[in-house]
Amino acid sequence: MGEHNRGTTSILSGPTLNSPEPALPTGSNPEGRRGLAAVIKLDGFRRLWIGQIFSQLADKFYIVLMVYLIAQYWVSSTPQSNEALAEVAAAIRMDFETRAQKITLLATGIYVANTIPAMLLGTVAGVWADRWPKRRVMVASNALRALLVLLAPVCLLPGPHWLGLSWGYWALLVMTFLESVLTQFFAPAEQATIPQLVPKEHLLAANSLYQATSMGATIVGFALGDPILRLLKQAFFSLGLNGGEFLLLPFCYGMAAISLSTIQMQEQPRESSRESVWQEIGDGLQVLRQQAAVRGAMLHLVVIYSLLAAMYVLAITLAGSIKGLGPTGFGMILAMSGIGMALGAVVMAQTGHRFNRRNLCATGLGTIACTLVLLGGVLGSLGPTLLLCGLLGVGAALVAIPAQTTIQEDTPEAQRGKVFGLQNNLINITLSLPLVLAGALVSSYGLVPVLWLLAALALVAALLERPWQRC
Known part of the structure; x- marks a missing residue:
């Protein structure tokens, strides 16, 4: 839909005031076939949705696991660690008295490492999501994240210290940064796949289901993440094994990759682009104009x-x-x-x-x-x-x-x-x-x-x- 024949537009929206809504019911799509039941019956979208559930839960469980590890291994009573952390807290004017405040300080580093790629790389990753087959991008990003989080136990091994913290904490920051980079490739590919799998008249229902799932994953992930991690740890310990808490993330990311890999979708082959990444970003901005x-x-x-x-x-x-x-x-x-x-x-x-x-x-x-x-x-x-x-x-x-x-x-x-x-x-x-x-x-x-x-x-x-x- 271009800007031609639009007439008077509002500042925030495009269609003319008298134009029909593009997703209104049509004779070929009666209202009885709308809604959640109809969109879930779409095989390709259902597989994409299941992949989203596991991927979203994994993203939330990841943050919970990082805070769990910080609380278990890096917030200690050693004077060296506390002194170094106190200096950092003073520099950013943050209270540093209780154990919760110490955990918050170190968790802030995780949040920052997770946020930087999201703020800087989204548009660049979107360009590559257009250049590459979207299903492969989604599968690869989840599979690589599953492999990446398997390195978390390695970060607990003893080693050199910097700024009063062992090398493992800094390794977790690097791992979080890389995990967020992979997420930036997954997100635009996922959103761009929905209209390829869902007929136009069902897009509103599909996005509604995605929004509900996202909110549900946020609530479940943050509310149940810690109890699930502790339950896994105790269950494996009762079997004489350690590290059960580290299996949750690879499982979720792996299940997402498996579900997404089963999607059958036809993508138009793209010729190798002669434009630079920045030129293609300009093309995206041109769409907005x-x-x-x-x-x-x-x-x-x-x-x-x-x-x-x-x-x-x-x-x-x-x-x-x-x-x-x-x-x-x-x-x-x-x-x-x-x-x-x-x-x-x-x-x-x-x-x-x-x-x-x-x-x-x-x-x-x-x-x-x-x-x-x-x-x-x-x-x-x-x-x-x-x-x-x-x-x-x-x-x-x-x-x-x-x-x-x-x-x-x-x-x-x-x-x-x-x-x-x-x-x-x-x-x-x-x-x-x-x-x-x-x-x-x-x-x-x-x-x-x-x-x-x-x-x-x-x-x-x-x-x-x-x-x-x-x-």
Whole structure:
């Protein structure tokens, strides 16, 4: 879909106000055949979805394993280690008194090593995802990650120390960096594969299922990762074997690779490109310039992920205002937002095709604006806060899923990897900046003004969609 014959467009979206939604029901696809049941019956997509489940769980289990190893092997009572870590903590103005704070400091290194490739390499990896067969990219990235994490036990071997920490911790940082690099190749190839396996009329349901699975994997991975690791360790120890906790990640990544390798898909062979990587990145940017719908959907994703990233920080303060919960209970608030997004995704899968996507987006942004304002009015109340956070998650699903579907539909097949790589870059940058700004603003002005500011941003984005012209 190009920009020709579009007429008047809104700032954030591409289609004309009177144009039909591309994914509305058609005579060849009655409503009775829509939704989750229909999309799961698609063999290729089902195999891709199973691969996504295992890959997403592995990504979450990876972070849990790193924190587990740090707590078990690097947070010790040795004066040399504590002195070196205290100097690092002082340099970044971080408290360093309790064991939890020491673990947090070392885990921060893991987070940074995991984030750098996501911020820098997404677009470049997207170019190569377009140059190479996408199924091979997905299989290879998961298989290589399965092999890479097998090196984790080696990092526990004794060896030289740097800055008061054994070489193994620094090796874990390198391993995390490489694991994240491989993830950058998997993500755009995976997103670009969905429209090749799913008919256009089922894309909204497919993206809804992916969103629900992603939220479910986040909740399950972080909530059950530690108990599963400990259970595996004890189970293997009872058999006289050590290292059972190190088998979870290779299993998950390996199962993802196996499931993805069974996908039957036809890809158009690509001739060797004579363009440089940077020229092909420019081609991806050209898609955004030429396709107003893709550009608008990308902006919607930037807005929604900015708001969600800010909520990651504000959740700590929200939890701290609730008696009996406290700042460390912020996970419950984030979990409710995740549950809301998962529920919203299920509703979108079943009924989303009946509505205009721009109306869905405006409704979602308006819902988020209202919930942010109301959150400021119920500070200290557990029930209303959790309910509103769940509603905020539903609003986020109403924005993110139609936007992702529009990008898949309107991006030319040969450019999808580049565009999704660029999308990953923008989202990861978007997730990082509010994490810094939100905390600073709360410290300076308080929680309620920051909630109102975020609500105003969401409301402006909703009004730019001019929903009243389509009522």
